[in-house]
Amino acid sequence: MSHTKQFCTFFIDGHLFGVEVLKVQEVIRYQEMTRVPLASRTLQGLINLRGQIVTAIDLRRRLELPPRPTHQLPMNVVVRSEEGAVSLLVDEIGDVVEMDDDVYERPPETLRGVSRELVTGVYKLKERLLLILDTEKTVTLQAAPLKGA
Amino acid sequence: MPTNDELQQQLIKDLLIESAEGLDRFDREMLSLEKGEGQPETLNVVFRAIHTIKGTAGCLGLSKVESVAHVGENLLDAVRSGKLSLTQEMIGTLLCYADALREILKCLESTGNEGDKDYSALLQKLQEHQVARTTEATTPEACPAKAETSASPTWGLFDDDPLPVLSPKPESSLPASPPTRTPTAAESGPEREPAMKGPSVSDSAIRVSVDQLDKLMNLVGELVLARNQIVQYSGLIQDNSLIAASQRLNIITTELQEGVMKTRMQPIGNVWTKFPRVVRDVAHELGKKVQLVMQGNETELDRTIIEAIKDPLTHIVRNAIDHGIEMPEARAVAGKPGEGTLLLRAFHEGGQVNIEIMDDGRGMHVAKLKEKAMQKLMITAEQASRMSDREALNLIFLPGFSTAEKITNVSGRGVGMDVVKTNIEKIGGSVDILSEPNSGTTIKIKIPLTLAIIPALVVTSGGERFAIPQVSLLELVRLESDQALKGIQMLSGSPVYRLRGQLLPLCYLNKELEIEAPASSAPQGQSTTAPSSRTSDAVNIVILQADGRQFGLVVDEINDTEEIVVKPLSKQLKGLTCFAGATIMGDGRVALILDVLGLAQHANVINEVRDRSMGDKSKSGSGNTNKQTLLLFDVGKGSRLAIPLSMVARLEEFPRDRIEHSGTHRVVQYRGLILPLIRVADYVTAHGVAEEESPDIIQVVVYSEEGRSVGLVVGSISDIVEEVVNVRRDARGQGILGSAVIQDRITDLLDVSAIIQAADPNFYSQKPALELVA
Structure with a gap:
């Protein structure tokens, strides 16, 4: 019997992404956010997660996808990273799926840009592909740009 | 069940804590002995401290600690039993000996082993102290109680315990034993053991790890926030039982907060x-x-x-x-x-x-x-x-x-x-x-008293709230619209405010943070109110101090002071020097805490920190001395300049038609000499007001130096004043040394030598540039 892994899936700009379910702390709906001036735009803001301050990263910007339509409120996928919880902002949340190693493949060569760095692999579903994100890499932003400082 | 290894680690940790305390006690008592304040009991305390260390180390197989401790213990025992009297020299050696023990223990803590430093010289010295005196001592043997029963059997915890079970050993033979390893486990007489543990405070106190306390402190911080939210909410809903409950919660939380804070307090x-x-x-x-x-x-x-x-x-x-x-x-x-x-x-x-x-x-x-x-x-x-x-x-x-x-x-x-x-x-x-x-x-x-919860001022700018630690706060100034127009002046493009005669550089929080409130970024209702508050003409200035320097921070609104719980920023945000952390406000939203020093540096209001702070301080202290006589003049509309009168040779007026040209220079004949003219307006950047063709008479300030003269063409001479001048160098620009408040108006001090240099590089050719006193 082959190995299986569970993933928490979500949609970003029509693509299906997933992160290992064990890395996910929780999924919550849109929270009010406090912008951080001078920080990179990828860093959408800070949210209050039951008294804990969590940094929210906009995955659309992180993956260099077109910005989310303004009327659409993102969901928070809170993942555990090496330095505490970080929230990933996604368009829509999907199911938790159990994937078989048989349908796994390394990221296709055609992947370009940032995705190539962040996507560790691809699972072939019947109708679409599930792109698996490396959470550590995803939450690591280059040192925040210091405009004019 | 913990494994032997874990247990051993735990015991070593305890030993380290205990020994540190013991050695501190040892030092303290030794010093009191040195001063001659020692009581008979003091020696016992000192002895016990060492004895405990030695005993525990022995059980844990820390042979080096044990052997080193042992030698000192012998000496102390001899002193304690009256065989030796303590000399100054001996105390010195014993203090070194305590340091040696500390060193080994430190090594043990950091590397996990006892290190291989050689202490034989020290041990030799300790033994010499003892030998020198005990040789003539009549009773070579200690009191019979010391003929010990070995404690080892009860310590048989570890398979790897290298300590053999010992037979009683006469003390007097010890000086001869090699200092490297003295295999006595716990040389404790039965009467000493209980005295060592004693009915001390240890019964009523427990050790709690600092991590545990920190965690508690964090939880209390969160509870405080939750409390704030509930109290706020209960004010909205007029429900008596909710109000009563929230009041109780309020009181309990406050007490809990104080209680937990106390646990972290140390004398x-x-x-x-x-x-x-x-x-x-x-x-x-x-x-x-x-x-x-x-x-x-x-x-x-x-x-x-x-x-x-x-x-x-x-x-x-x-x-x-x-x-x-x-x-x-x-x-x-x-x-x-x-x-x-x-x-x-x-x-x-x-x-x-x-x-x-x-x-x-x-x-x-x-x-x-x-x-x-x-x-x-x-x-x-x-x-x-x-x-x-x-x-x-x-x-x-x-x-x-x-x-x-x-x-x-x-x-x-x-x-x-x-x-x-x-x-x-x-x-x-x-x-x-x-x-x-x-x-x-x-x-x-x-x-x-504490760093975790600090009082802070909450301000709003660009629709966002920010907390400013109260320690950096000096005062708040609110200027109504007409005051603001007059009060805030521009100096070489940077705004300054005159606060009781002192020039205060200003920065605008929304500009510094680039939050000109782009409407899209704020879907929440709250920020829509902000622009209106900004357009109301009043200006709120928060006067802050960073690194000894003051500056004014202009914000849209000043809200309130609040006790805030400081939370660190995540790694992604560490590069932003303007923020010291974040906190959660009463309404549950996150607000950033400004780092005043970082912000000031970002805004360039305190660049040459040290240098200027000196200038700044000298201002307040200059008092009555150091008055300068200044010539005030302008070079066109709105400008106001000054030079020290001591630099002025004469003031002259020339009809415009007397200006002649010599090479590229404009000159006039003056007392039989050719006086080159320099139009000050051409060199002072901030006052580049062209008014070439206006008066028929030009005003010239003649400046002489070593027989050479130059005429500075100015707009009009306004006054001569004698004043204490506090120069601020912030506004330093081309041709300007700095600025000062003179007769309640901001006045730039002309950098004469720089201007002359610029106009005629040869003027100073025989002489290096002057150090002009501003």
Whole structure:
């Protein structure tokens, strides 16, 4: 019997992404956010997660996808990273799926840009592909740009 | 069930904690013995401290600790039983011996093994002390109680325990035993064991790890926030039982917060315990006599702060002995007792902890400090002359400053006091210094009680709220629209506000943070109100202090002061120097905490920090001296310039038609000479107002230097004033030395030499550029 892994899936700009379910702390709906001036735009803001301050990263910007339509409120996928919880902002949340190693493949060569760095692999579903994100890499932003400082 | 290994680790940890305390106690008691204050019991305390260490180390198979401890124990035992009397020399060796033990234990803590440093010389010395005296001692054997029953069997915890079960061993044979490894496990007589443990406080106190306390503190912080939210909410819903419950919650939370804070509090005495030793060592080394008096040992402080002030305090203490207190002979000459006094005092005042370090030494001579600072080119002679005594004393906090004639082992490398100051300021404290020549120096430190929860001012800018730590806050100024127009002036493009005659650089929070409130970024209703508040013409200025410099921060709204719980920012945000952290407000939203120093640097309001702070301070202290006579003039609409009258040779008027040309220069004939003319307006950037063709008579300020003259063409001469001039160099620009408030108006000081240089590079060819006094 082959190995299986569970993933928490979500949609970003029509693509299906997933992160290992064990890395996910929780999924919550849109929270009010406090912008951080001078920080990179990828860093959408800070949210209050039951008294804990969590940094929210906009995955659309992180993956260099077109910005989310303004009327659409993102969901928070809170993942555990090496330095505490970080929230990933996604368009829509999907199911938790159990994937078989048989349908796994390394990221296709055609992947370009940032995705190539962040996507560790691809699972072939019947109708679409599930792109698996490396959470550590995803939450690591280059040192925040210091405009004019 | 923990494995043997884990258990061993745990036991070693306990040993380390216990030994550290024991050795501190050892030092303390040794010093009291040295002073001759020792009581019979004191020796027992000292002995027990060492004995415990040795015993525990033996059980854990720490052979080195055990063997080293053992030798000292023997000596102490001999002293304790009256076979030997304690000499000064012996005390010295025993203190070194305690240090050796510390060293091994430290090594054990960091590397997990005892290290391989050789202590045989020290041990040899310890043994010599004993041999020298005991050889003639009549009774070679100790009291019979010491014929021991080995404690080893009860300690048979570890398979790998290398200690053999021992037979009783006569004490007198020990000096001969090799110092490397003395295989006595626990040389405890049955009567000593209970005395060692004793019915001490240990029954009513437990050890709790600091992590645990930190976690509790965090939880309480969150509870405080939740409480705030509920209290706010219960105000909205008029429900009596909810209000009653929330009030109860309110009270309980406050008490809980205080309670948990208390658990983290430690008496400052914990840091001070090592000072008697430091004082003794330093004094011995320098051949001085110093008595240390400590008051307010029990004053409590948050643990983190205790850690942070440890090193600065040690440094100050060492400095006080090295620089402050004189040699006994010098003290006698000055009519002081040969023994100097160093007083450490701690007390609570106004929610802060005050620590004072006072010595009765030679004090500091203001003139000497100034001289030194000038030698090191830290200040100019002019700054020095303007400086008040207090400012001069503060010179010692500048980096690289040291007045010690010689660099000693103890201090004088000039890397000290500035670090002391920065470290204390880092935790929101302040340092002040008072000194009287010949009667001593006092250093006063003020520090907050805790760092986790701080009072802060909440402001709004660009629709976002920000918290400003209250420690940096000086005052708040609100200008109504017409005041704002008059009060805020532009100096070379940067706004300044005149606060009681002082120029205060301003920065706008929304501009600095680039939050001009783009409408899209704020879907919440709250921020839509912000633009309106900004368009109302009143200006709110928060006057802040960073690194001794003041500046004004313009915000849209000033909301309230609040106790906030400081939370660190995530790694992604560490690069942003403008923010010190984040906090959660009563409504549950996150607000950023501004880092005042970082913000000031970002906004370039305090660039040449040290340099300007000197200029700034000299302003307040300049008092009555140093009046300058200035010529005021303008070079066109709205400009206002000044030069020292001493630089003016004559004022002349020439009809415009007398201007002639010589080469590229415009000149006039003047007293039989050719006077080159320089249009000041051409060189002063901020006043580039062209008004070439206006008056028929031109106003010229003639400036002479070594027989050569030059005419400065100005718009009109307005006045001659005698005033104390406080120059701010912020507005330094081309042709401008700085600016000052003269007759209640901002006036730029003309940099004459720079202008002449620019107009005629050959003017100064025989002579290097002048240092013009501004």
